[in-house]
Amino acid sequence: MNTKGITLTRHILLEQRAHPSATGELSTLLAQIGLATKLITRAVNRAGLVDILGVTGAVNVHGEEVKRLDEYANQTFLNVFGHSGLVCTLISEEMEVPRHLPENCSQGKYTLFFDPLDGSSNIDVNGTIGTIFSIHHRLNGDAHGTKQEWLRSGSEQVAAGYVIYGPGTLLVYTAGKGVHGFTLDPSIGEFLLSHENIRIPARGKTYSINEGNYPVWQTPTRSLIDYLKEKDSGTGRPYSSRYVGALVADFHRTLLQGGIFLYPGDMKNPQGKLRLLYEAAPLAFVAEQAGGRAVTGTERIMDIRPTELHQRVPLLIGSPEDVALAEEFYTGRKKRDRERRKTSHRTD
Numbered sequence: 001m002n003t004k005g006i007t008l009t010r011h012i013l014l015e016q017r018a019h020p021s022a023t024g025e026l027s028t029l030l031a032q033i034g035l036a037t038k039l040i041t042r043a044v045n046r047a048g049l050v051d052i053l054g055v056t057g058a059v060n061v062h063g064e065e066v067k068r069l070d071e072y073a074n075q076t077f078l079n080v081f082g083h084s085g086l087v088c089t090l091i092s093e094e095m096e097v098p099r100h101l102p103e104n105c106s107q108g109k110y111t112l113f114f115d116p117l118d119g120s121s122n123i124d125v126n127g128t129i130g131t132i133f134s135i136h137h138r139l140n141g142d143a144h145g146t147k148q149e150w151l152r153s154g155s156e157q158v159a160a161g162y163v164i165y166g167p168g169t170l171l172v173y174t175a176g177k178g179v180h181g182f183t184l185d186p187s188i189g190e191f192l193l194s195h196e197n198i199r200i201p202a203r204g205k206t207y208s209i210n211e212g213n214y215p216v217w218q219t220p221t222r223s224l225i226d227y228l229k230e231k232d233s234g235t236g237r238p239y240s241s242r243y244v245g246a247l248v249a250d251f252h253r254t255l256l257q258g259g260i261f262l263y264p265g266d267m268k269n270p271q272g273k274l275r276l277l278y279e280a281a282p283l284a285f286v287a288e289q290a291g292g293r294a295v296t297g298t299e300r301i302m303d304i305r306p307t308e309l310h311q312r313v314p315l316l317i318g319s320p321e322d323v324a325l326a327e328e329f330y331t332g333r334k335k336r337d338r339e340r341r342k343t344s345h346r347t348d
């Protein structure tokens with residue numbers, strides 16, 4: 001299929017034709033995300049020229065300092081979705097409590113979860129950053145929403161995706177029918193289909209983890225990474241290490257080239273660093289739709305029912321074979337295999 005010239009909006013409309021009952025609201029919502037992220041792209045591209053780099057002096061709900069671009073990106077989503085009629089509640093990494101948009105709640109069917117600027121520590125060094133989003137249907141018509149309505153498992157997502165602000169801006173989304181990527185053509189201001197029906201390789205050649213945390217890693221993580229450093233990745237060489245420090249960038253590489261990304265729990269932070277509702281769950285939806293997997297080590301990410309809005313979760317995500325191998329360490333199977341082999345050597 002010649003995909004040249006298919007815009008994000010047109011692609012969503014074409015996908016929607018397969019659902020005769022669809023009202024077009026989800027398409028409009030995804031197009032609005034496209035608009036918000038175009039505005040963020042403009043700010044990111046000019047960040048070095050205008051007074052937008054640096055910190056605001058405030059700290060967010062997680063105790064991290066808020067960068068100006070974080071605040072700008074968050075505010076852009078609030079502006080775009082205010083009076084949109086689509087989204088009743090916005091839940092963001094940058095906001096301790098959900099933001100209701102009462103003007104939308106009478107007809108808005110959706111709740112939008114988002115991380116407006118992922119990988120913020122890369123901002124000041126012109127490194128890659130991103131935005132992550134997750135869309136849920138509202139459960140009822142309650143104008144104020146309820147915690148119960150927001151604490152939903154990843155498998156209930158209607159659509160999810162991310163935008164990566166790298167050398168180019170790319171939007172990747174799934175609405176449950178495969179994963180599609182669109183590159184922003186800045187000359188016409190449109191996202192054009194560039195990666196149709198993305199499939200993750202069954203196995204990759206890289207692992208991606210912050211190795212500076214080695215001293216606080218638990219045994220399964222240490223054993224797995226030690227193992228990958230020796231294991232032939234299928235190329236005659238062991239696995240290579242790649243780490244950008246921005247989840248969207250590390251995930252995007254893993255999605256296209258295969259391998260595994262990990263932010264596991266450790267001795268200091270048993271639940272790791274990443275947040276379930278607007279980081280792990282949306283990327284898990286994308287990964288699974290592309291043929292990949294996402295787990296905590298012992299549990300499927302999409303099955304977890306959150307108990308807190310900003311809850312953290314260990315994340316292992318990527319190629320199905322690499323994730324399966326990692327699981328063997330976290331469930332103890334791999335260790336037992338090795339021990340069994342040692343014992344059988346001794347008795348041979």
Ligand code: AHM
Nearest residue numbers: 117118119120121210245246247248
């Ligand atoms: P952020 O959303 O506040 O930027 O934090 C999440 C980021 C992820 O993008 C990235 O994978 C991780 O934090 C990197 O953390 P670390 O510096 O501990 O490796």
Ligand code: MG
Nearest residue numbers: 115118119279
């Ligand atoms: Mg983030």
